[in-house]
Each structure stands twice: as C-alpha cells, then as structure tokens.
Amino acid sequence: MESFEIFLAAQPGLEGALLAEVREAGFAEPVAVPGGVTLQGSWPDVWRANLVLRGAGRVLARIASFRAMHLAQLDKRARKVDWAAHLRPDLPVRVEATCRQSKIYHDRAARQRIERAIAETVGAPIAEGEDAPIRVMLRIEDDLAVISLDTSGEPLHRRGHKTFVGKAPMRETLAALFLREAGFDGTEPLVDPMCGSGTFVLEAAEVARGLLPGRSRSFAFETFGSFDPAAFAAMKAVAPRDTDLLFHGSDRDDGAIRGAVANAERAGVADLCRFTRAPVGALQRPDGPPGLVMVNPPYGERIGNRKLLFALYGSLGAVLKERFSGWRVGIVTSDGGLAKATGLPFGPAGPPVAHGGLTVKLWLTGPLG
Ligand SMILES: C[S@@+](CC[C@H](N)C(=O)[O-])C[C@H]1O[C@@H](n2cnc3c(N)ncnc32)[C@H](O)[C@@H]1O
Incomplete structure (x- = not known):
C-alpha cells in the first residue's frame, strides 16, 4: 500500500505528550518534531489517526514533495501530482501557500500555480474562504516544496459533542x-x-x-478517492x-x-x-x-x-x-x-x-x- 509522511499537529509544548499517545495507539515509528509528530503510513493510518487520537489537532497527508527553484518548475511538478486520486470535481478546494528561505518567495504566485494545477486536472472549484471543505497546503522551505492535504477538515478538537462552550473553554x-x-x-x-x-x-x-x-463527526478524508467506507466503519466499531x-x-x-x-x-x-x-x-x-x-x-x-x-x-x-x-x-x-x-x-x-x-x-x- 502507498506510504507517505503523515503529520499530526500538536499544540507546541505538547509534542512529547502527543508522541506518547501515538506510540501507545500502535502507530509505527512516530517522531516528535516542532509543532507535532510525523510518521510514515498509508490511508488507513490517516483514518485511524483522525478517529482515535485525542491529542492531535489535525492530520495532514504529505502527498508530494519536490525541489522547485522557480515558478515554472513548481507549475510543471504540481501538474504531475495525481490530484484526481484525492480530490473531487464537485467539492471546492482552498489552497494555502507559504514560502520560507526559498528562491520562490511569493506566496500568492506559488498558491496560484497549485490552484491552476487542481482546476485544470480535476476541475475542482477553487474557494477563497474558510469554509471550503477541502484544504491543500503548499510549503516551500529551502527550495523544497511539500504538498499536503488536510485530511481532518474541521479541527479535531471539535469532536461534535460540546456545543456549549462557556466563557474560556479549553480545547x-x-x-x-x-x-x-x-x-x-x-x-x-x-x-x-x-x-x-x-x-x-x-x-x-x-x-x-x-x-x-472521532466517533460522532465527519472528516475531510471521507471525500477523497482513497476512502474505503467499509474499512473505516470497521475501525469505528469498538465496543x-x-x-x-x-x-x-x-x-x-x-x-x-x-x-x-x-x-x-x-x-x-x-x-x-x-x-x-x-x-x-x-x-x-x-x-x-x-x-x-x-x-x-x-x-x-x-x-x-x-x-x-x-x-x-x-x-x-x-x-x-x-x-x-x-x-x-x-x-x-x-x-x-x-x-x-x-x-x-x-x-x-x-x-x-x-x-x-x-x-x-x-x-x-x-x-x-
Ligand atoms: C477558565 S474557566 C474553565 C474552563 C473549562 N476548563 C472549560 O473547558 O470549559 C474557569 C471556570 O471557573 C469558574 N469559577 C470561577 N470562580 C469559581 C469559584 N469560586 N467556584 C467555582 N467555580 C468558579 C468559572 O465559572 C469558569 O467556568
């Protein structure tokens, strides 16, 4: 099965606590990094991480990474990503891009390359606002471009039960x-x-x-081409x-x-x-x-x-x-x-x-x- 890097976001300061939870949940070889935990895994690991981890804020799937020294190169590589394997033509996608210490320094120009690649390969509508159901993130650091899918959708602290939040609620x-x-x-x-x-x-x-x-909520990954509803239902069936x-x-x-x-x-x-x-x-x-x-x-x-x-x-x-x-x-x-x-x-x-x-x-x- 296809394996890729999975990033589990943690509140900075609590990466060690999340690492302990991830290990205990039986994920293979997780590593704590600033802001979270990374591991190598496949789609079932992504579903399970979203479903069972109490400490992760969201789960990102790193679907592509490549060197990009200029925008034309980013454009070309972005079109080679198998977007159709993940995204649907009917669901709006929001793209976010950040560039750090790289020859490509213009976030907006970089973002547009990804948006265009998605629009022209899958035909998914590109959304600007916060409420697009699907989020794609591009990060270029030291000329290395990493493309991630936000597999969670709504942040994971929204378990779907706590509709009353009070004055100063804790996530x-x-x-x-x-x-x-x-x-x-x-x-x-x-x-x-x-x-x-x-x-x-x-x-x-x-x-x-x-x-x-995660038993009561839905996740962005349920819309991806890789999703297997029966396998996920089996994961959820815990007495x-x-x-x-x-x-x-x-x-x-x-x-x-x-x-x-x-x-x-x-x-x-x-x-x-x-x-x-x-x-x-x-x-x-x-x-x-x-x-x-x-x-x-x-x-x-x-x-x-x-x-x-x-x-x-x-x-x-x-x-x-x-x-x-x-x-x-x-x-x-x-x-x-x-x-x-x-x-x-x-x-x-x-x-x-x-x-x-x-x-x-x-x-x-x-x-x-
Ligand atoms: C920071 S909030 C706690 C938030 C909580 N952890 C949550 O996630 O919703 C502090 C709480 O202390 C309560 N509080 C303040 N003074 C109190 C007192 N003397 N006795 C009992 N509760 C008090 C407030 O009503 C408030 O709900």
Missing part, C-alpha cells in the same frame, strides 16, 4: 494531552471543581469508557468498556453546569458524570478511591482581577489539602504566582503551551499527604 485536544501529562489513563476518578463546559470531565469519562474521540468510575465537575456558574450536563449527554457519558453547581469552597471529596483533581481556574489576563484570584487559588489549595488526601492535583494556569498561591506541593511546571492568546503550564502534585 478538547489540549485537555486530553494535559490529562495524559498528569498520568490519567482512565483507571481513576477525576474531579474538576471549576469545570466550565466540562472539558476535562468529558475527556476523562470518554477515556474510561473507551470511546473513540465501549464497562467502568464503575465517576467523573465529577462543579462550577459556581449555573449556565456552565447546565451546558456541561448537555455536553455529557451528547457525548454519551452522562451516566458517568456528576455535575453540581457549587463554589470551590463547598467542594467535597467523592466517596471511593482517590484519583486526580484537574482544574483550569480563571487567570487574571482573561477574566477577573488578580488580587481576588490570589484569594480564589488560596481557598482552592486549602480545600484540596484539607479534603483530598491521597488525590493528585493538576492545575493549568498562565500565572505561576497564582499556582504557588494554592500552597500545594507542585513539582516543576510543565512546558509552556499556547492557549487562548496566553501561555499556560501544567502544575502537578503527587498524591497529597
């Missing part, structure tokens, strides 16, 4: 990788005392039940696991709780989730074995006032120390000073990760004494 892909960094593997309960739309709780419950993150674990979310905001409940219902994990409207001071330890408290409290730059936030983080820390012995705690925040204000015994912070225009880090404790 599902980011939440999944932070959970992994915190050692969560679906075999312990989880509590998020500032759960907003419930992202951590939903991701955790889905992992525990063995649900595939859920039984679990006795419960996943708890609370938030002081009533709308957030209503939204989180609705999201859990859509995701098919409502029976594993318990959402309560409560301020952090009223947080109670769930019955049963200890697990992980995972929380993404507000931070000053986005909502609220930093002085009040010191008090909030302080009371979060006090409640956890008092009532959650044996539990581990993970806090995602942009502000190391606020993390320290919890008084919790964190190890060194994780790598900086871009989130919502800021840089956040994961602060993690061992089991509390």
